[in-house]
Amino acid sequence: MPRIITCYKWVKDEADIKVDTSSRQLTLDRVGYKISDYDRNAIEEAVRMQEQHGGSVIAVTVGPPSAKQSLKDALSRGPEEAYFINDPSFAELEPAQTAAILAAVIKGRLEYDLIICGEGSSDLYAQQVGPRLAELLGIPCATYVNKLALEGTRINVERKLDDGIEKISLPLPALVTVLPDINTPRLPGLKQVLAAGKKPVHNIGLKDLGLTCEVTLNTTGILAATMERRRLRFGAGNEDIRKVVDALLKEGVIA
DSSP: OOEEEEEEOEEEOGGGOEEOTTTOBEEOTTOOEEEOHHHHHHHHHHHHHHHHHOOEEEEEEEEOGGGGGHHHHHHHTSOSEEEEEEOGGGGGOOHHHHHHHHHHHHHHHOOOSEEEEESSOTTTOOOOHHHHHHHHHTOOEEEEEEEEEEETTEEEEEEEETTEEEEEEEESSEEEEEOGGGOOOOOOOHHHHHHHTTSOEEEEEHHHHTOOOOOOOOOOOOBOOOOOOOOOOOOSSHHHHHHHHHHHHHHTSOO
């Protein structure tokens, strides 16, 4: 029976982000937080594998103390316990630091057969934590996975690439990063939410790891994207159709 670890990140909810139209600056003073959408797919896939093969699922997250709010949501989605690795300095981690912290905890405390991560977080979307973590743990890694199946001591996966589907088989233990189309995460019901509050949570601080963590990621600014519109109007006559084609040619939209 597989022992599965699923990693997730607590991120700003982009639905709450407002834009100052004059400066294009993002307004974040009333923003809420959520489990990264991609990581919800990772949690869901881990739980589905447990439902099919048995075993256990552990959720692991790295973040500042305020990310404690994420634990109940994560545990209500099916994992039996959670590891909360937290410190105030973890508010602005870059991917290499996150992977190193995860590796330090997993190596020293957890036994596993499979680690499932989202393809990227919905804030930075660097797509680095999963592969970096696999490298630090010395295990094989498959990215862009949209289908996986456990077969004995191997995991068979399908990778969705730009030019087709690649099918590969990895020996366990292994790490995979999954795409959003691998599943549709279920919404926890009241029973699951209430049960989540009784599940064990292991709090791990920076001092427990024997590591130091300096802030190396500095966001200098984020501006909203703009879209320039020509505001050209055309009628429905034959001459107007010609004008449309000429306008598209002029803009280089068609050749």
